[in-house]
Amino acid sequence: MNCAAVSYKTALFPVFFLGIQGGMGIYQLTRIPLLLVCFGIASREKRDVPVLFCTFAAGMLSAFVVLGTVLGHFPGLLVKMALWTRGIYLILGSLSLVLGVLFSGLFFIDGGDLRRILSGRRILMAAGAFVLGVLFSLIETPICPGCGSNLSLLADITVGKGNHGWGSIFFLAYASGEALPLLLTTLIAAIGYDTLIENDTREREFFMMGAGFLLFFCSVLFFWTA
Numbered sequence: 001m002n003c004a005a006v007s008y009k010t011a012l013f014p015v016f017f018l019g020i021q022g023g024m025g026i027y028q029l030t031r032i033p034l035l036l037v038c039f040g041i042a043s044r045e046k047r048d049v050p051v052l053f054c055t056f057a058a059g060m061l062s063a064f065v066v067l068g069t070v071l072g073h074f075p076g077l078l079v080k081m082a083l084w085t086r087g088i089y090l091i092l093g094s095l096s097l098v099l100g101v102l103f104s105g106l107f108f109i110d111g112g113d114l115r116r117i118l119s120g121r122r123i124l125m126a127a128g129a130f131v132l133g134v135l136f137s138l139i140e141t142p143i144c145p146g147c148g149s150n151l152s153l154l155a156d157i158t159v160g161k162g163n164h165g166w167g168s169i170f171f172l173a174y175a176s177g178e179a180l181p182l183l184l185t186t187l188i189a190a191i192g193y194d195t196l197i198e199n200d201t202r203e204r205e206f207f208m209m210g211a212g213f214l215l216f217f218c219s220v221l222f223f224w225t226a
Helices: 003-023 028-042 048-073 077-083 085-105 110-117 123-144 145-157 164-178 182-191 191-200 202-225
Strands: none
Touching: 003 182, 028 048, 028 085, 028 123, 028 202, 048 077, 048 123, 048 145, 048 164, 048 182, 048 191, 048 202, 077 123, 077 145, 085 123, 085 202, 123 145, 145 164, 145 182, 164 182, 164 202, 182 191, 191 202
16 A cells, blocks of 8 residues: 555545634634625525535635645745735725625615525526635635645645645645535524525624624724735
8 A cells, every 4th residue: 555645644634624723714714704695695595505605615625726736836936925915915805895884784785686686596696606715715815824834735745746636635625624614604594594594684684784794894804914
């Protein structure tokens, strides 16, 4: 039996738990209000919630595999991308601010029209969630102090050694760990769907406002970091 393969198999669980640790970082947790907003405006019924999560997570996983493979071939790229940190955080902060203001109700903007447009088009809804998962990981992950270095390390010990297959497996395992907080959020949203998301209730209004204010807080975090 190949000793290298045995070593990689042994490392799978530590890589997964490393991903969990990375997913609990404050910057990674900014994905939660983004996903909550997706649930609130794009879901037509309860079964849409796991679909949105799966497509969002699939976007994340795809981006991690691409990023990891690229870093394995060009390890110096991570250092170069660090020079773009300020600009990237300003972009993320601006996006979070716009969404936060929109859904927090600060200007009494009704997201009902947007929800009616998206909830009737499941393919568009799923594609949008996938793109959000890809974009967030592609933009934020490389410059995150913890995630960027973790991904670079995994790339170096796999793709950098010519083990592309194990590299992809490691990247998927790490990204799956990072997605665990999103899975827990999805379970909560699915359990409370009838009250929090489906109907025009006061609870739904508070749910959307809460997601909006969380995004507003995320924008402050990104602007402060920049």
